[in-house]
Amino acid sequence: MITPTALFAFDTLLTEEEREIRNTVRRVCDREIRPHVAEWFETGELPARELARTLGSLGVLGMHLEGYGCAGMGAVSYGLACLELEAADSGLRSLVSVQGSLAMYAIWKYGSEEQKQEWLPAMAAGERIGCFGLTEPDFGSDPAGMRTTAKREGGDWVLNGTKMWITNGSVSDVAVVWARTDEGVRGFLVPAGTPGFTVNDVKHKISLRASVTSELVLDGVRLPDAALLPGARGLSGPLGCLNEARFGIVFGAMGAALDCLETAIAYAGDREVFARPLASYQLTQEKLADMALELGKGLLLAVHLGRLKEAGTITPEQVSAGKLNNVREALEIARKCRTLLGASGITLEYPVIRHAVNLESVLTYEGTSEIHSLVLGKALTGIAAFH
Numbered sequence: 001m002i003t004p005t006a007l008f009a010f011d012t013l014l015t016e017e018e019r020e021i022r023n024t025v026r027r028v029c030d031r032e033i034r035p036h037v038a039e040w041f042e043t044g045e046l047p048a049r050e051l052a053r054t055l056g057s058l059g060v061l062g063m064h065l066e067g068y069g070c071a072g073m074g075a076v077s078y079g080l081a082c083l084e085l086e087a088a089d090s091g092l093r094s095l096v097s098v099q100g101s102l103a104m105y106a107i108w109k110y111g112s113e114e115q116k117q118e119w120l121p122a123m124a125a126g127e128r129i130g131c132f133g134l135t136e137p138d139f140g141s142d143p144a145g146m147r148t149t150a151k152r153e154g155g156d157w158v159l160n161g162t163k164m165w166i167t168n169g170s171v172s173d174v175a176v177v178w179a180r181t182d183e184g185v186r187g188f189l190v191p192a193g194t195p196g197f198t199v200n201d202v203k204h205k206i207s208l209r210a211s212v213t214s215e216l217v218l219d220g221v222r223l224p225d226a227a228l229l230p231g232a233r234g235l236s237g238p239l240g241c242l243n244e245a246r247f248g249i250v251f252g253a254m255g256a257a258l259d260c261l262e263t264a265i266a267y268a269g270d271r272e273v274f275a276r277p278l279a280s281y282q283l284t285q286e287k288l289a290d291m292a293l294e295l296g297k298g299l300l301l302a303v304h305l306g307r308l309k310e311a312g313t314i315t316p317e318q319v320s321a322g323k324l325n326n327v328r329e330a331l332e333i334a335r336k337c338r339t340l341l342g343a344s345g346i347t348l349e350y351p352v353i354r355h356a357v358n359l360e361s362v363l364t365y366e367g368t369s370e371i372h373s374l375v376l377g378k379a380l381t382g383i384a385a386f387h
């Protein structure tokens with residue numbers, strides 16, 4: 001027998017350091033996350049602060065950033081950490097992606113020196129949590145339509161508007177909020193507890209239940225000029241952050257798929273149907289072979305994109321291609337694995353249905369699959385079909 005990753009000699013593509021990082025994150029997930037994650041998912045409650053500290057001491061928060069207490073690791077190392085975290089649960093990887101690739105990256109890339117010193121070391125350690133508010137109730141795929149405004153009043157800024165579907169919202173110490181100004185879209189750091197800033201959790205989710213999702217309400221929130229991210233002007237600011245987080249998803253989605261496939265292979269070996277192991281039937285083997293192929297191709301694509309990112313040549317279209325393909329295939333793998341588990345496949349005793357419903361969110365956030373298709377369509381034809 002050979003594992004799905006060994007089939008593609010996946011490890012030969014990785015350096016020793018990368019394998020080491022992958023194994024360390026896997027060990028911590030096995031010890032600290034896997035025993036509890038089904039319960040967090042079922043109750044919809046996450047010990048986010050405790051988890052952030054655990055992940056901070058593991059060094060995965062903002063691990064691809066340089067300086068300010070961040071680990072300064074390569075893109076493939078970061079991707080492998082996302083893969084292992086998402087093999088545990090997409091909600092956990094979301095916490096890490098939003099903290100590191102959206103909130104911390106925005107501060108690291110566009111912030112003033114004071115903002116970086118104030119927030120990044122504490123966020124890297126998991127002592128403080130951040131969120132990223134771009135989406136609004138009426139504007140998700142088309143953030144250019146955002147209604148949240150920031151107006152200058154004397155030396156201050158006053159923010160009004162609502163952000164929706166914000167990961168980590170109610171557990172955050174700081175929200176990176178994108179708002180329309182007279183100078184175009186600008187980013188602001190809004191500390192929790194600022195007067196006029198309230199946060200309400202989204203309830204009744206049946207996907208990403210082991211993740212906090214919130215609405216941010218800004219009602220006359222007054223901020224000093226020092227809260228403005230000086231380096232970000234226009235939508236390219238938030239879109240640059242999203243590109244970082246999407247890259248992590250290219251690997252992460254394959255982690256969820258791998259966990260499903262490993263579970264299904266083990267289950268099919270143990271489960272007897274018509275007096276023989278389920279794994280011994282040709283229909284089962286065809287499913288397993290097809291899934292291993294898609295998984296292997298997705299992993300190869302992820303590492304290839306990681307190497308391009310490390311070389312500094314990766315394009316947003318390439319990240320779109322990776323996100324579109326790998327999330328779509330991961331979802332298909334999760335669904336197919338679910339069939340192999342029969343009725344057991346619908347319970348939280350196995351991780352498969354949890355991954356499947358989580359991946360529905362992953363398909364939608366960080367650019368829906370349709371939007372990434374349109375990005376590729378534009379790249380291939382030169383014609384934008386968004387409007």
Ligand SMILES: Cc1cc2nc3c(=O)[nH]c(=O)nc-3n(C[C@H](O)[C@H](O)[C@H](O)COP(=O)(O)OP(=O)(O)OC[C@H]3O[C@@H](n4cnc5c(N)ncnc54)[C@H](O)[C@@H]3O)c2cc1C
Pocket residue numbers: 098131132133134135137138139140141142164165166167168208213361364365366367368369370371385386387
């Ligand atoms: C669990 C979760 C966590 C999230 N976390 C965050 C977060 O931390 N921060 C944040 O800012 N946002 C977050 N989001 C929001 C997410 O990014 C948006 O949901 C996403 O961008 C889609 O926007 P929408 O839900 O408004 O859908 P819509 O934009 O209304 O899209 C609805 C449907 O229309 C399709 N569509 C849109 N435009 C076109 C077009 N031109 N042609 C064809 N079809 C089109 C879409 O693909 C989709 O199928 C999160 C979402 C979820 C579910």
